[in-house]
Amino acid sequence: MNRISTTLVALAAVLGFAGAALAATVNGDVQKVDAATGKVTLKHGPIPALDMGDMTMVYTAKDPAMLKGLKAGDKVRFDPAEVDSKYVVTKIERAK
Structure with missing residues (x-):
């Protein structure tokens, strides 16, 4: 594999992961x-x-x-x- 191909493969791995469809950050309520199950x-x-x-909806973290530290009633922003x-949450934080 030449350098350009190797670089493109590495860049693709850094920017995302195979089989993933990412959405924008969303506001929600816990x-x-x-x-125990990471959900x-x-x-x-x-x-x-x-x-x-x-x-x-139930998401897996x-x-x-x-x-x-999250609990029912918290307002959050999540990806x-x-x-x-x-469906997976890749990032979650309390809304400010």
Whole structure:
């Protein structure tokens, strides 16, 4: 593989991961946190990039540690993604 191809492959790996459809940052309300399974239930508005309307849905945290300190009732901003036909939160933080 030449240098340009190697660089492009590395860049693609840094910018995303295979099989992922990333959406923009979304505002939501935490309904439930299940730290034991690494899941969070979020009520949110539309997510056009994932073809979703307003809904309440259970997401798996990419890193369960990011759920530490969150509780039902918290207002958050989060980055959802579809990975291998599953919905995942790749980033989450309390809204300011």
